Amino acid sequence: MDFVQTAPVLGNQYRDDRVLRAYLERALPRAVHASIEGDLDELGAHAAVAWNEARTRMPSEPVLTQWDAWGARIDHVGITPVWQRGAALTARYGLVAAGHETTHGAHARTDQFARVYLHHIASEFYTCPLAMSDGAATALKASGNSALIERALPHLLSRDPATLWLSGQWMTETAGGSDVGDTETIARLDGDGRWWLYGRKWFTSAVVGEMALTLARPEGAPGGADSLALFYLETRDATGRWNGIRIDRLKDKLGTRELPTAELHLDGAYAEPVGEAVHGVRLIAPMLNVTRTWNAVCALATMRRCLALAFDYARRRHAFGRRLIEQPLHRATLAALQAEFEAAFQLVFFVTELLGRVETGASASDDKALLRVLTPLAKLWTGKLAVRIASETCEAFGGAGYIENTGIPQLLRDAQVYPIWEGTTNVLALDVLRALGANGIDGVTRAAGALLGEAGSDRHGVRSALDAARNWLVAHSAHRDALESGARGLALTLARSFAAALLARHAAWAERERGDTHAQAALAIFAAHGLVRLDSSAMDAAAALTDNCAP
Incomplete structure (x- = not known):
């Protein structure tokens, strides 16, 4: 009988996620963690079931019906079955409400985004309107318009699907x-x-x-x-x-x-x-920290799904006499992707902590300025990284990764939205320049230094990478075009350096408190791939290459 390769299978995506579970244990008070763990466990189980069922279900898409049978204009949008269940799951698990409730104080946003992270892939991007609903609630609260607040907020933050609004x-x-x-x-x-x-x-x-x-x-x-x-x-x-x-x-x-x-x-x-x-643009500004954080958390969720599938498949698939996970180059490739994900995870969830502290008035003096810089950094880096990891995941499955009904190609197609929605990479890199122009780089370096102090060492050159970023800024500050042309490299350097400091802090805690050295290994691999991404290419060369290219 012909051999048939077994497909990857996912288990409970909360219980199986070492990175998430260790982070929550470290970052949340024990009582808060215990109070939300039941919901996270249910969402983790739902995420696994949704994936395993999706492989045997025909895909569906929304349908616009513009006219009824008698010629009346109706513009009815028929949504997918998963979307039809979206309101019930949103209300049940407080996917928007949890971020605004006072029960967990400054930890509300971390609670909320842990839920979003687990649910996103199973939601068929129902999380997109949830992000905008969250942003709208935040903007309305900041506006002080009492009539609109009283009208809309009870619906946007409802835990009853019958009254929930998008x-x-x-x-x-x-x-x-x-x-x-x-x-x-x-x-x-x-x-x-x-x-x-x-x-x-x-x-x-x-x-x-x-x-x-x-x-x-x-x-x-x-x-x-x-x-x-x-x-x-x-x-x-x-x-x-x-x-x-x-x-x-x-x-x-x-x-x-x-x-x-x-x-x-x-x-x-x-x-x-x-x-x-x-x-009006000023009034929408409070949305941006929220919707960009949703984007980064959902990008993380895609990375996590890709890696869970790639690791499971590597343990099932045999080639050249042994399992893929035992092949040195394949193992090294997966480890490098996992290390990037773990660093990105620490950065994104640190942003959720900052957001929660700033919104509840529990922040330190530098937190608001730091949030202003780190939010676009987290969004731009994770958007690009999600596409890269999704592409590598397709490759890790070989030909099966190119076959539509394996579900793997959809991960890559969907990932491409992250660098586009809520600001492209270039738009966000320029936003980082504006934030640094207003607040300087000192807040970033001070915060990174404090993290390294908690870690107990700077073995991987975080301070020298941040010094390189500072020197680059000084060298280019008088030439706006040169500053803007290198904004991507500066942003990626800052993102990677700050993420390394966060990962160092977490790795030291995990080894000390849990005897777990996974995060230390992730840090070593991540740092070995370099923290500095500064662009020193000449403006004249860039102009020559673009201005004089044949059409």
């Missing part, structure tokens, strides 16, 4: 993209003091939600970002009809295909300003 974040337009200052949506004020929105939104990933926050330019206001206003709208009117919204089509995307991303027109959509009818 929020969209409708910013992207064909003219603007990341440059929201080119937004063309117009807000018109009528004689009764009510606002109505008109314009085209190019990407709306939560069109099935009950509300949205969106930018628009009040009619007659000058151009530029400062003249934009932030508006709150509910997607349906009191009769259940669309609120001046027309869905043009659903996007045909590379990945995240279960997620209904739409193009739409606002044609007299009733909306309310969140604050004054100016400076």
